[in-house]
Amino acid sequence: MPLEAGLLEILACPACHAPLREQDEELLCEGPECGLAYPVRDGIPVLLVDEARRPA
Numbered sequence: 001m002p003l004e005a006g007l008l009e010i011l012a013c014p015a016c017h018a019p020l021r022e023q024d025e026e027l028l029c030e031g032p033e034c035g036l037a038y039p040v041r042d043g044i045p046v047l048l049v050d051e052a053r054r055p056a
């Protein structure tokens with residue numbers, strides 16, 4: 001399910017405030033030292049550090 005247009009532009013990583021980009025069913029942080037992946041559930045980004053997947 002694609003995110004609403006324009007939504008990505010106002011979202012930022014809650015951990016480092018870097019922009020996010022959509023990839024598959026996740027939002028990836030573009031912060032070079034962060035890189036957390038946040039899940040999107042039913043089209044709603046879950047921007048919680050506790051819910052994020054740590055990069056491998």
Ligand SMILES: [Zn+2]
Nearest residue numbers: 013016029034
């Ligand atoms: Zn981040």
